[in-house]
Amino acid sequence: MAGAEGFVEADNAEAIMIRIEHKTRKIESLLKQCKPVEALKTALEGTHAMTRDERCKSAHWIVVHRALMAIKDVDGMLSSLDPEYYDILMKYLYKGLATGDRPTCDQCLRIHEKLTEKAGFGCILRHLADTVNTV
Template identity: 80%
Template sequence: MAGAEGGVEADNTNAIITRIEHKSRKIETLLKQYKPVEALKTALEGTYAILVGDERCKTAHWLVVHRAIMAIKDVDGMLSSLDPEYHDILMKYLYRGLATGDRPTCDHFLRIHEKLTEKAGLGCILRYLTDTVNIV
């Protein structure tokens, strides 16, 4: 199975990496235009399609999302304009950030975590804890 489909999988991975690179450029542009919320939305969009890829894709995508989250200054403003459908995926990335142990990342992510929990409820955390399929 691995032999025959290895080529297809590699193609798929490359396609995903290309998409992430494209996303990254778009986010940089939005950040230059002082649109951090738009940038975060772009970062979170279509995440589930990217998570089907391998570890390399996930790491590449994490770096993009991390960049976008770190650029958020007004947390309340961001949460009020973010669609509820993105709450679950944002929570997953917040936990990934908290797991890095990097001081500035953790400080910032913990602040967002508190606000997001207030807004999205404990169910959102539960869905992070129990999801064994879409690991970010």
């Protein structure tokens, strides 16, 4: 069964890559217009990240990372972000912290503090417990 799933995924991967590219362009233009919050929302939207294809995952991470690093006003961002995105944002924050890159870690830790305050520990628990839908 796992093999069959992998096959479908591989078939899908190209389609997902195209969608991610499309997303990237949209985010770039939002960032140029100085709308970092909108850009992050766009980045987190959809479930492209939940694919098992590593190439798609890393392509998507580059997009999210781009949007994350542009965030200046963390409180403002969180207050305009829908609670349904909290869990996925938390996953990306941990991915960022795992990179070991100093500016990325600093930024992720800054957002992590505010997000934990707002979304609670449950959000972290769901990230830790979910070994299937990784980003």
